[in-house]
Amino acid sequence: MRLIDTGLTAQDIKDKVSTYMMETYERYGFVAERGMGMYLYDDKGEAYLDFYAGIAVNSAGNCNDKVVLAVIDQCMDLMQTFN
Numbered sequence: 001m002r003l004i005d006t007g008l009t010a011q012d013i014k015d016k017v018s019t020y021m022m023e024t025y026e027r028y029g030f031v032a033e034r035g036m037g038m039y040l041y042d043d044k045g046e047a048y049l050d051f052y053a054g055i056a057v058n059s060a061g062n063c064n065d066k067v068v069l070a071v072i073d074q075c076m077d078l079m080q081t082f083n
Contacts, residue, residue, distance in 0.1 A: 003033050003043040010043050035062025 003010065010031040017027065030048065032040040038061055040050045053059035060067045 003031065037061050037063070 003013070008016075013031045014029075030042045030046070032048075033043045034041050035050060038050055039047045040062065041047055050062060051059070
C-alpha cells in the first residue's frame with residue numbers, strides 16, 4: 001500500500017509514531033513507502049540504500065522474487081501460530 005492510499009501524509013505517520021510507539025531507539029526522518037532489491041523509497045521516490053536487517057531477522061533485500069513467492073506459499077497454509 002502506498003502512502004497516498006492511506007489518506008495520511010508522511011508527517012501524519014511521524015506524529016502517530018511519536019504518540020503511540022515507545023522510543024527504544026532513534027528513528028530516521030523518512031517514511032519508507034516501498035522497497036525493491038537493496039533500496040527503500042520514500043513517498044517522494046527518493047532512494048535509500050537499505051543495508052540494515054531488523055532485530056532477529058535476515059537481510060534478504062526488498063521484494064526478492066524468491067522470498068515473496070515463498071512467503072505467499074507459506075501464507076496460503078499458515079501465517080501465524082501461538083508459542
